[in-house]
Amino acid sequence: MRKVLLLSMLLLIVLTGFAAREITICWASWPPADALLALSEEFTEKTGIKVNGLFVPWGQFMDKVSVEFAAKSPTIDILIADSQWLGWLVEGNHIMKLNDWIKELGINLNDFYPNLLQYYGEYPFGSGNYYGLPCETDAEILIYRKDLFEDPKEKAAFLKKYGYELRPPRNLFEMRDIAEFFTRPEQNLYGIATKFSKDYDVVTWDFGWALWNFGGDYWNPNTLQVKGIVNSAQSVAALEFYKSFVNFAPPGAATYSFDEVNTAMQTGLVAMAIQWAAFAPGFVDPEVSKTFDKVAFMALPPLIEGDPNTAYVPLGGQGIVVSNYSDAKEEVKEFLKWFYTPEIQEKWALYGGLTSFKPVVEDPKFVEMYPWNQALKDSIPRLKDAWNIPIYAKLLTVTQENLNAVIAGTLEPREALMKIAEEHEKILKEAGYK
Amino acid sequence: MKTKMLSDRGIALLFILPTILILVFIVVYPLIWSLFLSFTDYSVVGTEKPHFIGIKNFANILKDEYIWLHFQNTAKYVIMAIAIQFFLGLGIALLLNREFAGRGILLTLVLSPMMLSPIVVGLFWRYILDANWGVLNYFTSLIGLPKIAWLGEKEMAMYALVIVDTWMWTPFMILISLAGLSAVPKELYEAAEVDRASTWFKFRHITLPLIAPLLLVGLLFRTMDAFRMFDLAWGLTQGGPGTATSTISIALYRMAFQNFETGKACAFAYIILILIIGMSNIYIRFLNRLQKRGG
Amino acid sequence: MKIFLTILIILIVAIYIFPLFWMVSSSFKTRVEIFSMPPKFFNFEVTFKNFRRVFYKIAGWGKFAKEVPSEFPRALLNSSIITILSTLLAVTLGTLSGYAFSRFEIPGKSDLLFFILSTRMLPAMVIVVPVFIMYKTLGLFNTYLGMVILYTVFNLSFSVWMMKGFMDEIPKEYEEAAMCDGYTRFQAFRKIILPQTYAGIAATAVFCGIMAWNEYVFALILTSEETKTVPPTIAGNVLKTTGVNWGEVAAASLIFLAPVLIFTFLVRKHLLRGVTFGTIKG
Known part of the structure; x- marks a missing residue:
């Protein structure tokens, strides 16, 4: 029963x-x-x-x-x-x-x-x-330490060194100056943390910000042309610029993906960080961040202030x-x-x-x-945004590996972009797009 | 007599058949399938049926400069890791091969790394090895070294992988060595003692010959496991930075599950398979010869 | 000399155990303290929150945040079911085949044995694609049965070779004597031989169990929510809005490690004896 x-x-x-x-x-x-x-x-x-x-x-x-x-x-x-x-x-x-x-x-x-x-x-x-x-x-946004940016002593020192006021950056070059200014290994402080890693798609999108704003692109979505675009003079300039951030990033930044960028900011290791907005809550949570009351958020700066064609933000x-x-x-x-x-x-x-x-x-x-x-x-x-065609994953793998190699210092920007261009042309051709 | 023979054969068949069947089901059958796919342009995410493209996949792989890089990385990693683990394992086993209080607990603790999940080990060591907040760099900074980006620099990343693998798998060699050592008959040592043989002499002429076959078996299993290691490297470096720690397993995974070049991945898998079978054949032959000589 | 050796042992063991100690201490730290530099070895405030988070996670943000049960207990159950069944199966098949290979003249024996060994050399990646396609056709995708069969196969070569080694060690005369006493071959195997190999079975089971317990890639690809095991669950929970909380990873890993550790400690004597027994003469 x-x-x-x-x-x-x-x-x-x-x-x-x-x-x-x-x-x-x-x-x-x-x-x-x-x-x-x-x-x-x-x-x-x-x-x-x-x-x-x-x-x-x-x-x-x-x-x-x-x-x-x-x-x-x-x-x-x-x-x-x-x-x-x-x-x-x-x-x-x-x-x-x-x-x-x-x-x-x-x-x-x-x-x-x-x-x-x-x-x-x-x-x-x-x-x-x-x-x-x-x-x-x-969207990629910029997180910065407002306590450092508003410190009168820092402001005075910055003005003396660069000839203009320390403020939330209004263009890419100001951002680089600030990153350089705050890079002080002896104080265990660095300028910027950004996602340099070959993990998933991270470096491709973080670099996309510089790439698009310099007038370069990964491809022409209408003609599917890659050669001459991803390795154009603008694209190379963009990568040279982006690569210069390596000098102002903490040691080991070549492996930085989402979590390392978070941690770098939360432990007070860096003055600025480029991160997806989805992670923003973690920066103001006292349970997980030492700097929870010292951060502010802003949209990523453009290349030229006020010019919408140089103001793209990675999606x-x-x-x-x-x-x-x-x-x-x-x-x-x-x-x-x-x-x-x-x-x-x-x-x-x-x-x-x-x-x-x-x-x-x-x-x-x-x-x-x-x-x-x-x-x-x-x-x-x-x-x-970049590609959305079915074989995008292959394009991504090639891009990730070569960009990460530039960051790790094993490839020159021009070479890397040339390699990407050639590989992409080959992949697109094999997939029957050309 | 005849009925007994038959029943023996029956039992043999009954005992072996399930093993063979299940292996055929999960290994042989898929292998035949992937052999077929390796001659096609099939993609598991595509909608199209596989097209026969001859040996193009194999040709493309053998032409690819990156592929050789993956093999080089794998060889570098396997040789370094196995050599260190072998000597370290034997050394620690020699140290631990005596009775002392708390040996059981100590042994369990020393063996515990290999009971952890490799993916977890890979992930957790990322924290230990971090350049800025990792505890290892804290120790090195105590002796005045600058921050080392263990996982961020090309050369270092490979060493880091070897270090972590060594931490995890030396216990296996310790275990095998200890097992061997504990089986050496005490009388042999006593006899040598009477002859006043040196410690080295005892090790070289009594211990080593007796434990060599076992060590080689352990070495064989470690080599094969190292060759196909994936989880640990995936958790630790994902093959980066660049392609510095990209082993064949990682390359294969990327080909199959990130680029979804299923056909090509199958071809690559076959190339790896042939290489490994060839290698272990030589290895086993060597082992057999050694054993025949020894025993 | 003895003092020197003792110090050396302590030193090596200390280096060896440190990462484990670090894992344990991290599991009791808050995230802020986990990243403190210089690191805190003992002088930190002990929190049990990480362990709670393994079973209850936070969903939502700010005043909408709430604690919801995590998938960890289910994953632990899945891991246990799959590991226990596949280990039982692998060891049983291994014992039977090991006995047969050890005792009987089988045509093409060495080839068969080499074939069985070679399945161990296969990088798992080699068969993952075809296995996946096959599982999908047979409806084994995302089932316990599928995972049990798969892990059994992964362990089978090891188990057969180990058990054959143990059987070789037991003199043939034992069961011949028994069979003279009127035992059938099968009875002799069950009543005389089997009890002698328990140590070997324990050792083999530990290794098989560890492998099945910890496997990641196949578990990730071939399971969905219902049968997901612990390794993909831990790996999946690594990324938080906050960045990785290593404390939670450590806590989950330790909970996951505990059963294996206890089991190993219990059978440690057999483990040593077992390994020797099985392979000393190949």
């Missing part, structure tokens, strides 16, 4: 398990993902649909997703995908075109910034086919895309409907997500919310 009881209970559990409506969100394993999961509890309360998280380390995020999709696995319903993945996701037929849903759910595309909608969702560019919507709009973050293999499409639809409302988007921002939903961002409340929101808001219209 007890056996029967036990069995029927088990059956009940299994049955209810099957009956429960749930969706799984796949994202990199990092704090915004946990924040989204926490926010989703409200969605569960409202609809009864449970939200699960499948969060993967950054280094294996793409590997994992591609494996799941290659297996046509229904595990993933919603994927928060890097903007560059759009190509392979669409061409592999892994994700849904969302145009019909957008219409049906009444999502107003004017609520998004056009450059972001394009980078996170439109494929190919200009086609009007939307596969994704902005979710986490990340990071991810958009929401929907798996074709999902067996819970109705639930996903409800989730999107819930997520893209001003009310929830505002909460998303409060939970530590980076929203770019216009009604929220343009509300005066937004910049008051958190100290880094002004920097983020200033960056949004200036955001720029």
Whole structure:
């Protein structure tokens, strides 16, 4: 009798398990993902649909997703995908075109910034086919030590040495001067921490900031020309400039990825840091940072103050895309409907997500919310992205390795860019783009 | 008599067959599959069916200058790591091969690094080796050395990898050596004692010949494991900076799971496989000869 | 001489154990103290928060932050299931095959043995792609069964070779005598031979268990949330908004290490005897 009881209970559990409506969100394993999961509890309360998280380390995020999709696995319903993945996701037929849903759910595309909608969702560019919507709009921002910048003694010394006032940098060269000024190994202080590592995509995007603002680029997205662009005089100048930061960075900076840049700033090792806005909360948290009350945030400076063509900011973050293999499409639809409302988007921002939903961002409340929101808001219209074609990963590997070699001092900038150009041409040709 | 023979054969079959079947299922079958894929342009993330492209994958790999770099890195790492671990392991084992209080606990502690997950070891050593907040640089600064970027400089990164690998895997050689030492019959030493043989003589002529075969087996397993090591290097350096610590396993992983050149990765895997089988064949033959001579 | 040796032992062991000590001490430090320079070896404020964070993580930021259960307990369960089953399977198959290879004339024996050994030489990367494709077709992707079979295979060559070594050590006369007494071959194996190899089985099981417990790449690629083991879980939780909290990594690693350490300590005598027994004569 007890056996029967036990069995029927088990059956009940299994049955209810099957009956429960749930969706799984796949994202990199990092704090915004946990924040989204926490926010989703409200969605569960409202609809009864449970939200699960499948969060993967950054280094294996793409590997994992591609494996799941290659297996046509229904595990993933919603994927928060890097903007560059759009190509392979669409061409592999892994994700849904969302145009019909957008219409049906009444999502107003004017609520998004056009450059972001394009980078996170439109494929190919200009086609009007939307596969994704902005979710986490990340931008590289500058974190600096305001206590050092405002110290009268430092100000006087800086003025004497450089002939102008020490202030939050207004252009790239001021930034380099400041970095040089604060590089004092004997005091265990260095000028700048930025992501030089070959980890994932970090050095490619950090360098992108200098590259684009100097007038260079990784390629011409329209003609797919690489040679003569990534190794143009402007690009070489940009890399020479970017490389000079190595002298003002802490020893071992060639391996700096997300966490090392955080730690360098949090332990008071550097005066400035270039970091994704998603990591900003860690800089003002007294539990983890020694300098929590000494930092300020700003958008990255341009090459020439006031010239929008030299003021690009690397785009990071991810958009929401929907798996074709999902067996819970109705639930996903409800989730999107819930997520893209001003009310929830505002909460998303409060939970530590980076929203770019216009009604929220343009509300005066937004910049008051958190100290880094002004920097983020200033960056949004200036955001720029690189490749999004299916074979982007190969282009990325080559770029990462050669740029990191420049930082490590084993390759000259000109050589490295030449190598990148040649390899990229070869990859594009092999993939049938030329 | 005949029925007994049959039943023996039956048992032999029954005992061996499951092993062989499961190996065929997980190893041989995939290998045949990947042999087929190695002649195609298949990509696991692509939508297209594999196209036959002949030996182009193999040709491309053998032409690629980077590939040889990966082999060089691997060789450098394997030779350094194995040599150090061998001598260090034997040395420490000789020291520990005596009775003293707390030996059991001590031994467990010394052996514990190899029970950690390699990925965790790689990650945690990144903290220990950091140029600015790593504890190792604190110790070196005490003796007046400047900050060393263990993982940031080309030469240093390889040494750092060897150091961490040595920390993790010397215990294996200690264990093997200790096992060997504890099996040497005490009477032999006593006999030598009577002859007033020197410590070195005892080691050279009694200990070493007896433990050599075991040490070689240990060495064989370490070499094979070092050759295919991935988790540790992935946690520690991901092959960086540049390509300084990029071993063949890492190169293969990047090819297969970052560039998704599945066909090419399979071809590369085959080249590695042939090399390893060749190498271990020589090794095992050497081992057999040694054992025949010794025993 | 004796004092010198003792000092040398202490020194080597100290260098050896220091990273472990560092891991333990980090697991009790706050993040700010973890990065303090000069490092704090003993004079830090002890916190247990890192251990709590292994089981409960923080989701959200600022006043919206809340503690939610982490996936670690589930991962620990998954790791245990997969490790125990695959170790049992590998050791059982290894014992059976080891006995057969040791006792019977088998056509092509040395080739078979070399084939079994060669599976150990395979860099795991070589088979990960085809295994993945195969698992996907057979529905073994993201299942306990799939992981158990895989880890069994990884350990099989080691287990067969070790167990064959142990069996070789036991004189044939033992079971011949038993069989004269009326035992069948199988009974002789079970009642006479098997009890003699327990030490060897323990040693083999430790090594197999360690491998299965700690494997990372395959676990990462072939499992999803339901069957994810601990190594990919720890690696996945390394990056926080704050940067890496090494204290939490250390705490999780120590919790993960503890069962292996205890098991090893319990069987340490067998471990030594086992290794000798198995391989001294090859």
